[in-house]
Amino acid sequence: MKGYLWQAAEHHQANADKLLNWENVAIDAVGNVIEFWGFKRNQGRVWALLYLRDVALTAAEIEKDLELSKGGVSMLIRDLERWGVVLRVRTPGDSAWRYKAETDLLQMARRVIEEREFSFIARIRADLEEARKLAEADGHTAKAQIQRLQRMEHLAEATEKALKLFLKTSRLDVGGMFEVFRG
Secondary structure, three states: OOOHHHHHHHHHHHOOOOOOHHHHHHHHHHHHHHHHOOOOHHHHHHHHHHHHHOOOEOHHHHHHHHOOOHHHHHHHHHHHHHHOOEEEEEOOOOOOEEEEEOOOHHHHHHHHHHHHHHHHHHHHHHHHHHHHHHHHHHOOOOHHHHHHHHHHHHHHHHHHHHHHHHHHHOOOOOHHHHHHHHO
16 A cells, blocks of 8 residues: 555656646745745745645656756755755655655754854854954044944844844844844
């Protein structure tokens, strides 16, 4: 007796001529959001296809469904695996690798924030700290400019703290960031 995933894969094969209208709209919407966040649009489209179908697909199936090149799908999958949003699986009795979406959206957001945004904010904070120290050492920088650099540095620190809290608790507290604007 075949399991649910196997039956779903067979159903997908029988209906793989093209995406359904609702799938196309949803997949493009996710692609657009992902592109807005600075990732590749097709990374979002691949993840959305896998997430919506809830079936592990081969690279060839992804190529066909999204009308992408073999090389493009290979690069996209490699990126998505590195981010931990797509997992490689092997179905018993099947020699081909299949790919499935990470379904824990919060865990997915945590991984991306931890790897990408957190390191970016930490780098910005360090650069602002260095700029402030250089301005202070200059001897000719106005006190008001140094204070503005300090406020920028505090904003980066508050952002970094909010991201750390989110990674620990899944709650995003941006109150500290607003304090910088009030000061």
